[in-house]
Amino acid sequence: GAVVSQHPSWVICKSGTSVKIECRSLDFQATTMFWYRQFPKQSLMLMATSNEGSKATYEQGVEKDKFLINHASLTLSTLTVTSAHPEDSSFYICSASGGEPMDYGYTFGSGTRLTVV
Amino acid sequence: GESVGLHLPTLSVQEGDNSIINCAYSNSASDYFIWYKQESGKGPQFIIDIRSNMDKRQGQRVTVLLNKTVKHLSLQIAATQPGDSAVYFCAEWGAAGNKLTFGGGTRVLVKP
Numbered sequence: 220g221a222v223v224s225q226h227p228s229w230v231i232c233k234s235g236t237s238v239k240i241e242c243r244s245l246d247f248q249a250t251t252m253f254w255y256r257q258f259p260k261q262s263l264m265l266m267a268t269s270n271e272g273s274k275a276t277y278e279q280g281v282e283k284d285k286f287l288i289n290h291a292s293l294t295l296s297t298l299t300v301t302s303a304h305p306e307d308s309s310f311y312i313c314s315a316s317g318g319e320p321m322d323y324g325y326t327f328g329s330g331t332r333l334t335v336v
Numbered sequence: 337g338e339s340v341g342l343h344l345p346t347l348s349v350q351e352g353d354n355s356i357i358n359c360a361y362s363n364s365a366s367d368y369f370i371w372y373k374q375e376s377g378k379g380p381q382f383i384i385d386i387r388s389n390m391d392k393r394q395g396q397r398v399t400v401l402l403n404k405t406v407k408h409l410s411l412q413i414a415a416t417q418p419g420d421s422a423v424y425f426c427a428e429w430g431a432a433g434n435k436l437t438f439g440g441g442t443r444v445l446v447k448p
Binding site: 223255260263264314321325327329330332 | 344367368370372377378379380381382385387425429434435436437438439440441
């Protein structure tokens with residue numbers, strides 16, 4: 220089955236530093252990858268959609284200069300949280316699809332717990 | 337179905353009983369629905385999906401029902417087991433463009 224690997228699983232960083240999170244599709248080519256953010260006891264909120272080789276599409280209210288997304292290949296997308304602050308602490312989850320979700324489905328990574336101190 | 341809740345409703349179920357989790361959605365343009373299971377500290381795990389041209393789909397121990405008239409989706413889990421304890425989310429595709437939008441989630445606690 221389709222596998223999405225996300226690294227790191229958890230990271231602690233100092234306020235003001237940047238953190239990069241990787242999302243890889245291991246056994247399929249992901250034409251589209253999605254980045255979500257989840258606060259405790261809440262649902263997943265879509266941050267942005269990235270397509271290989273093009274700029275990411277950000278949801279309303281998500282700062283594109285703060286959350287940099289790069290989808291350089293069909294198997295890798297990265298999310299960089301720049302100048303992180305404590306309010307950026309959250310659970311970040313990526314998902315990937317090989318095509319139309321109804322045909323290829325959606326596969327989620329295992330998530331990254333970011334704590335900014 | 338698309339809102340973010342400040343708390344998760346909880347469904348307590350006796351082991352061996354059936355569970356029913358409900359989800360309401362607001363946009364009739366939704367094409368596709370998926371139920372996910374999320375355990376603590378992990379990403380969502382696919383359970384079952386259904387297209388908008390269907391009203392029922394069955395998997396192993398799970399059944400999804402779709403009522404488009406009242407915009408309601410449900411997940412039924414037969415013979416609930418301790419391993420079913422998790423948070424369950426419904427998600428829909430199509431109403432807001434080419435993206436998956438999640439509902440608020442329901443926590444299922446299975447009592448031995």
